[in-house]
Amino acid sequence: MNTTFAASEVLGAMITPAVLISASGTLVLSTSNRLTRVVDRVRVLASEAEQLRKGESSVEVEARRRLISQQLPVLSKRALLLRSALGALYAAIGFLVATSIAVGVSVALQWAYGWVPVISGLIGATALLWGSLLLVREARLAIGSTLQELEFLGREVGRKD
Numbered sequence: 001m002n003t004t005f006a007a008s009e010v011l012g013a014m015i016t017p018a019v020l021i022s023a024s025g026t027l028v029l030s031t032s033n034r035l036t037r038v039v040d041r042v043r044v045l046a047s048e049a050e051q052l053r054k055g056e057s058s059v060e061v062e063a064r065r066r067l068i069s070q071q072l073p074v075l076s077k078r079a080l081l082l083r084s085a086l087g088a089l090y091a092a093i094g095f096l097v098a099t100s101i102a103v104g105v106s107v108a109l110q111w112a113y114g115w116v117p118v119i120s121g122l123i124g125a126t127a128l129l130w131g132s133l134l135l136v137r138e139a140r141l142a143i144g145s146t147l148q149e150l151e152f153l154g155r156e157v158g159r160k161d
Contacts, residue, residue, distance in 0.1 A: 010107045017096040017103075017121060024092045025130055031089065031135060034142075035082040061154070067152050074145045081138040088131035095124030122128050 006019055045068050086130075102117035 010103065013103045013117075014100045017124065020125065020128060021096045021100075022091055024089050024096065024131070027128075027131060027135065028086060028089045028093070030085070031082055031085050031131075032107045034135075034138065035079065037080065038075055038079050041078075042072075043087075045071060045075075060159075061090060063152065067149065070148065071145055074141055078138050078141050078145075081134050081141070085131045085134035085138065088127045088134060092124045092127035093122055093129060095120050 011113050049065070050063055095137055098119045101122040105111060106117055108112050
């Protein structure tokens with residue numbers, strides 16, 4: 001009976017990081033999608049800038065050029081934040097997998113280094129937290145950029161020719 005309890009306790013300890021691995025994987029998928037949207041937005045702005053370059057110069061065209069030039073540094077920051085977040089999330093997955101393995105090895109071999117899975121788990125959880133914080137920062141930039149564009153569109157719609 002004591003062996004069964006120990007086995008279920010070990011399996012529980014090995015499965016706990018799996019929940020965080022699943023959360024990290026979901027965030028990786030979401031972050032990859034966000035990065036794709038940033039790349040798509042850059043391509044749209046590049047195409048739009050090319051069209052504006054070919055057209056005549058007017059107040060509206062100059063306003064749109066200004067908006068595009070203001071959005072490019074924000075998109076660059078967003079791409080860099082997303083890259084860093086992906087790196088942190090991948091590191092979290094790696095450390096959490098290592099934690100799960102270290103728990104099993106520690107028990108199976110009656111390893112005296114029980115602190116290894118604890119440290120590995122803490123590093124993985126910290127990487128997950130860091131990746132999440134980077135994603136919050138990126139989301140704030142995305143919302144700021146969207147609000148800036150909405151303000152521009154509001155002015156354009158309200159403009160009387």
